Amino acid sequence: xxxxxxxxxxxxxxxxxxxxxxxxxxxxxxxxxxxxxxxxxxxxxxxxxxxxxxxxxxxxxxxxxxxx
Numbered sequence: 001x002x003x004x005x006x007x008x009x010x011x012x013x014x015x016x017x018x019x020x021x022x023x024x025x026x027x028x029x030x031x032x033x034x035x036x037x038x039x040x041x042x043x044x045x046x047x048x049x050x051x052x053x054x055x056x057x058x059x060x061x062x063x064x065x066x067x068x
Contacts, residue, residue, distance in 0.1 A: 018063040025062065026055045039065070 028035060036045060036058065044061050048054035 020059040020063045025059045
């Protein structure tokens with residue numbers, strides 16, 4: 001869901017919710033393990049890898065990194 005409006009200065013102001021399908025994202029991580037180094041900082045990797053299955057934490061970080 002995403003809402004968009006134009007502010008007084010002509011800039012687009014938006015609020016949205018980004019979702020990542022965990023099973024699909026898990027498949028991507030297994031199929032392309034190098035993607036982790038390309039998308040996530042060392043600190044983000046350390047944080048995610050504290051879990052037995054880091055997929056959920058990586059997916060949350062990925063959703064938050066939406067390009068502006």
